[in-house]
Amino acid sequence: MNKEKAILLKINGELKAIGTPVAPGDAVEEVYPHSPEALEVYRHSAAHLLAQAMIELFPGTQYGVGPAVENGFYYDFLTERPLVEADLDGIGKKMAHLAKQNQPIRREVWTKAQARDYFLEHGQQLKAELLEEKVAGDEVSVFRQGGFVDLCRGPHLPATGLLKHFKLLSVAAAYWKGDEKSHSLQRVYGTVYPDAEGLAEHLRLLKEARERDHRLLGRQLDLFSLQEEAGPGLVYWHPRGARMRHVIETYWKQRHYEGGYELLYTPHIGREWLWQTSGHLNFYKDSMYAPMAIDEMNYYLKPMNCPFHIMVYKSSQRSYRDLPLRWAELGTVYRYERSGTLHGLLRVRGFTQDDAHIICTPGQIDGEILRTLDFSLDLLRAFGFREFKIELSVRDPQVSGKYAGSDAMWIEAEASLVKALTVRQLAYQRMEGEAVFYGPKIDIKIKDALGRFWQCTTIQFDFNMSERFAMKYIGADGAAHQPYMVHRALLGSLERFFGVLIEHYRGFFPLWLAPVQALIAPLNDDCLPYARQVLERLRAAGLRAELDSRSEGVNRKIRDAENQKVPYIIVLGPQEQQQGNISFRIHQQGDQGRIALDDFVQRLKIKIEEKSQNYEVS
RNA sequence: GCCGAAGUAGCUCAGCUGGUAGAGCAAUUGAUUCGUAAUCAGUAGGUCGGGGGUUCGAAUCCCCCCUUCGGCUCCA
Structure with a gap:
């Protein structure tokens, strides 16, 4: 009941x-x-x-x-x-x-004229405007409560x-x-x-x-800064943030090599010719910075990496036997963002995309998109994200001039993306008018610990660049063919992804990412030599450890390390020194007792290897 | 870019209607050598976001600019 x-x-x-x-x-x-x-x-x-x-x-x-x-x-x-x-x-x-x-x-039903008169009489021009635009028939429903009447489809509470x-x-x-x-x-x-x-x-x-805000935590944990004097929307990675970025990049590179990618490094500026050819100066100029003149030629700072990767492709003749080529780069790009849109690390003017371009034959495209989709979800899971929202962004058929390429290309590209999503039975939302100028795309948003979604992965189909740059490969038939290309960024930008990681974990990073994994707190200055030995052994084992050698009480050292969200605190006094072991404390859990140093190192290495989401040491 | 709010020490903030700045933490110096979340005392630190104006006098009032915040728009 x-x-x-x-x-x-x-x-x-x-x-x-x-x-x-x-x-x-x-x-x-x-x-x-x-x-x-x-x-x-x-x-x-x-x-x-x-x-x-x-x-x-x-x-x-x-x-x-x-x-x-x-x-x-x-x-x-x-x-x-x-x-x-x-x-x-x-x-x-x-x-x-x-x-x-x-x-x-x-709820009342009025005629359109009646509603128009009512709203105009009451000085509600905006409503009258809506009435004309949204209401097709002659009848319109309004809702009344007391003296207030609103144009509305409803329903409402009683x-x-x-x-x-x-x-x-x-x-x-x-x-x-x-x-x-x-x-x-x-x-x-x-x-x-x-x-x-x-x-x-x-x-x-x-x-x-608010407490998880990466801008706040970034300062508290000394991870990064943005400095107005030096330019808004430009990120300074401090040592601790840089350590984390190094871990992320190293893992990312390893996964890419394992996943059949090669890595590239390309320049940050390119001549006008490049951007003219790519179409950026036609379709993307508003986001690009003013050119700089070098030897009387105009050069532009790159807002995307793709033209450079294409230049590598074009540096020699390619056979169908070479394809697919998967080329990845942590490429730093600069885009003009309107001042009011900048937001911490989540929206900046200079950022590093974990970019890649896959160049393949038309017959390989479906397989490559599927492979990229799987790779992306797998990589995001490694960082602790489990739920995703997928969007398929296609062009707005009503608008022309905003998109490059023929209708047939757009239809085929969309079909390819849909096929991959269907094969994996992934639910997605179709977003009309959200495509990039050169092709449709699949975007993946990740759900964080508070249930918020953040855009990271984008997988973008592109026939246009290969046509514009006249990319070719020699097919089995001995003739030249035009390859297809996929642009993709999985984490999106390292800056945004870092911001999302900070908020998702509230600064309590999993051990493998934590900037400082263990902090050594000696009880007094007599224990310092032993503490230094322990520090060296931890570092030699590849762990990120630090020593608090201040002349403060151990309570103070623990408190500060706790506030810095360090996973493990190693307390060393005369007893540990004598026994040649350590006592350690798990962040927010307290003392875990004594343990042999080698044993501790072994257990931590296992947790790091597993990318464990907790600090429990079994 | 647009609308609104805000900008005071490294950080968090106080400073009423104009009379040339103050706290806590951090830093630093000295003392202290401590067993699982703040040892004590001293010292130093600010052209009050920048520029211009009003005034005998501006952190405070006015104008312009920069930046940040909340959104809009845009986006990795």
Whole structure:
């Protein structure tokens, strides 16, 4: 027996408001507050409540659109003055006040003319505009609560009184209909849940996300910095971050050699000819930096590595017997990103792609895409990521001029990508208009410990470059043929991936990645010589160890090492020195007792080899 | 780039309506030599993001620029 009262109906599989007329023979189901479908309706109704509060508090405000989104809702307003965070409190209170009145939320059906008159009379030009654009027929549904009427498909909760557990979170600007040239609106974000627990849990996640922020942890753990005087969006890898990058790169190279790739190193700048030929100056110029003149020729800093890899290909004649060629490079590229889009390590102006280009025959393409897909998922799993979201980005058929190549090419390329996803039975979302200028792509997003998704892998199909550069191989028939090419980056960029790793692990990196794996804390200065011996032996064994030789108490050394999130702390005193062993402590777990140093090293090496996700030493 | 907010010591932050800067941590010096999350004391450290203006006087008021943050847009 469900004690909750139904808040919605599901009629023939469609969500409807309570009170919707039911025809005989309809399949009707009641929907309760805690069903997953209800949450979206809560969000949408909360958005309406927000708009209602706004026009009461700020008469003259126009309300634009207010949908439910992934973690809550927002509503866009055209206000007389910009909103500030401090306004949220008052708006929230007004919402609570309106909710308390428990106004019924009623669906009404109006004619389009009636709606147009209503919105224009009430000074709601934005709504009137939406009405003309979105509503095709002559009938339109609106929802009314108290004196507030909104153009809306619905459904909604039966009454505002159900909206008890919400919180307004932030205010920011957004363009009307996403158009930079249009009005700038004030967007208010909030979240809502049917119960207090859901809201509290969501707020806890937000707090945790703030604590995991890689920008904060990057400073605390001294991993990297960005320095405004030296240029925004440019990353400085500090020794500890650089150690981690070295581990990542070394592993990445090893996997690539094992996986049938060869590595390349190519220049950072190239002549105008190169970028003209590749099409970058036609399609990608906005993201490229101004040219530099060298001996009266224009050179551009590279925003992508592909033209260089193609030049290597073209340096000699290729046979079909050479293909496929898989060439990888940790290639550092520079792209102009608009200042407002920069964000820590996740969006920068100079970054290193773990790039590769696979050049193959048309007959090999399906196999190569499949192989790349498998390789990528396997590599990401090694870093501790288990869940993925896959997107297939294709061109927008409505837009021309943004894409290079013929229709036939685009259709064939998409079919190839779909085939690989289908063979592996991977669910994906088709994203129209998201393709790169030279071809469609598969993007893989990884899910982190907080359930957030981050774009890393991109596998991009490309016929265009090979045509533009007149790439050829000699086929079995003795004639020249044009090869196909796949661009791919698996981790994406080392900078972004590093940022994601920091947030995913909250700085508690698995042993194989940890910048400092063990910290030695001698009890007093008399133990220093022994501590130095232990340090040398750990380093000789290939472990990343450090010695805290300050004249501080052991408590202090442990505290500092704990704050630095060092997995193992080795405490050395007269007893260890005498017995020739060590005592160690596992991060956040405390003393584990004494152990022979060789034994400790052996066990750690096993954990490193396994890429273990915990610090337990068995 | 756009809208809003912000920028004070290495870090986190205080400094009311204008009267030329202050704390904690970090650093450093000295003392201390300690058994599993902060030993004590002293010292030093800032053209208050940059430039211009108003004023007898600007961290504080005004203008421009830079950067950061929240979004929009864009993206690895």
